Amino acid sequence: MSSPQKKALCLYFEVHQPFRLRRYRFFEMGNEHYYYDDYMNESIMRKVAELCYLPANRLILDLIHKHKGKFRVTFSLTGMVIDQFRLYAPEVLDSFREMASTGCVEFLAETNSHSLSSLTNREIFMRQVSTHRNKMIEYLGVEPTSIRNTELIYSDEIGSWMADMGFKATVTEGAKHILGWKSPNFLYCNTINPRLKVLLRNYQLSDDIAFRFSNPGWSGYPLTADKYAGWLNELDPASEIVNIFMDYETFGEHQKKETGIFDFLRYLPDAILKKTPYNFMTVTEVADAFQPVSVIHVPSPISWADEERDLTAWMGNDLQTAAVTKLYSLSERVMSCGKEALIRDWIYLQASDHFYYMSTKFFSDGAVHAYFNPYDNPYQAFLNYMNILSDFEIRLNSECPESDHDTELARLNKSVEARDEIIRQLELKVSKIEKEYSLIQKKVGSEKPVKKVGARATGVKGKSEKKTTEIKKSKAGSKR
Amino acid sequence: MRVLMFGWEFPPHIAGGLGTASYGLTRGLAALNDIEVLFVVPKAWGDEDQNIVRLIGANTIPVAFKTIRYSSTLRSVEKIEVGSKLVPYTDPEDFWKMTRSNISDTDVLLNTNNEGKIEFSGSYGATLLDEIQKYAIVSSVIASENQFDVIHAHDWLAYPAGIAAKAVSGKPLVIHVHATDFDRSGGNVNPQVFKIEKEGMEYADKIITVSNLTRDIVIKKYGIKPSKVQTVYNAVEPMHFTEVTKPFRGVSDKIVTFLGRITMQKGPEYFIEAAKMVLSKMSDVRFVMAGSGDMMEKMIRRAASLNITDRFHFTGFLRGNDVFTMLGMSDVYVMPSVSEPFGISPLEAMQSNVPVIISKQSGVAEVLTHAVKVDFWDIEAMADAIYGILSYPALSKTFVQKGKEEVDKLKWEKAAKQVHDIYLRVVK
Structure with a gap:
């Protein structure tokens, strides 16, 4: 289907805001079950809506009307940002719905809670994606045909799950270490299931807009739409697609209005359509229009975060690992419990942002990690999150004692089995030793083994005595 | 470069952070090639580690019947023998306890040379301030008998000593603020201590503070020009024992x-x-x-x-x-x-x-x-x-x-280098 002249520019914007947690002290556990900083969430949402979502949506709608179907973009809205729009900025949701009705905007599926569930197991991941898909149908009236994972996390395995769910394409980072000599400017497909097409982010051209746009020290400054179109023309003529992926908040929030970012976006479609061979296409359109040039091997997960393009921003230290492990250890029970309030908190607690705040990379490479970060440091983030998670567990235990009982029973059964096994082995050992013992007795007839046992027993006794005296001592000290 | 340093205590005879910090810094300085430190304390016990510095006890300096001429005032002062009974804290109750428990200190007082011997008044404030003044007088003797390039005085107890040494020698004075009376008293400052501290700060050519917190106090509460005050953070001596054994705990709590x-x-x-x-x-x-x-x-x-x-x-x-x-x-x-x-x-x-x-x-x-x-x-x-x-x-x-x-990573060597830079600047 692709002809040599046809080239695609794929613009994709991520829209996400987490429910930030309030300061939650340990002594509130079991008493207070509300976890969110409403004031902060509302004020950040209102601020970003005024600076970015509303004006940028307006501009994109204008461009769609002006270019009569030739300007096409892709968005992904997390389930949480949709919830926040409904609470704090319903007019933003209205304007996204208006975009959806133009037919020029594609919305991607993803995990409902911007979670790391793809790193735990297939079932949790799939469940979250279908929750999100239902949300998209309910609030935007569209059913997603392609998918993006949280922070563009992708691996061969995750890709195969996406394919199994029937998605046509996904997007991820054009990370140097997976591409090698290959170019991100072609369509690829999943290794396990080639039906899933993979679009790779051109980080050079994406970050020129997202990070470098307003940097006066950058050689490309000031960036205009014409200059940008010129760069596209300088790419290898064989290039078929250029994937420009970024946070939607780039427009008006990361790059403020005064930097001219909106003007850049306003003139971009004209410059691209008139001066380059590229056309605007959405993710699924690219997947339909082009043939994959090869499979892309991603044995271990990558993401679009930080210099390393790996998972270390969320799973890079002991704090993060402990928190993620603790969180997902509860998943089975939450699902079988099914209480609505619990499930809502369960969803919000999964947001990858909570783990991002715990990154100790923050100390060295802080700028991005500090963005909208409600905590002074990763330790505080961890402490607060774990306190909340502990309360969540307390609630889970008290609200769903039945399933708790079941799992407890299962656990006890397991440990009984394990003990039986140990006992069996020990019995074997004992009988063996007894045999040897009787042999030795026959040969030597000494009493040594008995003595040994006695010595050990007194040793233990001595130790425990010491313990009690220690305690007595300290008690006496406190009375003085 | 030779440094005449005035402290108040030296390991192993230390009562608090001041002794630890001034010792650590001295060790750091000793590790630098071209620095030699003469460390003066009011009382030397004789068992101090003298590998890295020459330690002088003010109590060992014969000062009786000497006449010192102050270069600035040309006023002659007759010298007197000093015995010392010293603690680095102004809290009367602490001092009272220490006086009561340390009989040997009292002995020292009584054992001083008959000639020029001084009676201590017995009341806390007067005695400590008295000692500080005596320390200052001895320091001028030490200053006139030794060669050095810069004077370094640790904390308020040693400021008058530093001032006196500068008056005699004309060498630059660096004072090191480990604490101010605002920290010790919670804002309820002793006016006499405040006066000594402020005089020291004003007389100094450069002031070193142990943190920006203290630097702010020096600038705001004592009215010192910010450019004169520089922060050099303390460090910590590496652990002496290589293996850290968890001691036996009697309780599992x-x-x-x-x-x-x-x-x-x-x-x-x-x-x-x-x-x-x-x-x-x-x-x-x-x-x-x-x-x-x-x-x-x-x-x-x-x-x-x-x-x-x-x-x-x-x-x-x-x-x-x-x-x-x-x-x-x-x-x-x-x-x-x-x-x-x-x-x-x-x-x-x-x-x-x-x-x-x-x-x-x-x-x-x-x-x-x-x-x-x-x-x-x-x-x-x-x-x-x-x-x-x-x-x-x-x-x-x-x-x-x-x-x-x-x-x-917090090494005294690093702090010492910063202090050395300060010396070089004031000596010029």
């Missing part, structure tokens, strides 16, 4: 430790209140308040009225290795100081693999990343941090690991 003088400056009451909060949620934890001080009895009464004495223990004053044993037994170290110019003890805790919680009102908070920092009055945050470190092993583990890495 977790231990949370406060270690320091039990005085208003150290914020012991906030520790007790935080303990109460933690104990309301956790049972397998014990709190230890190690140290002594004028607020100890009040603290015991408070613990009793909160009904936590079964879990809250007082050890009294700890000496030498007991300190490290206590630290080694601890799971969390808390320093809730109301005003702490620096605070070396959290660094020692970190060396002993203990996570630390420190108040934001401490100088050490400026250099540490891997420590919990709370406002001293924020007992909720303090309790929360204690609970978190005890309950979430990943947190404790990270603090221990990163904290150790961090504290190992």
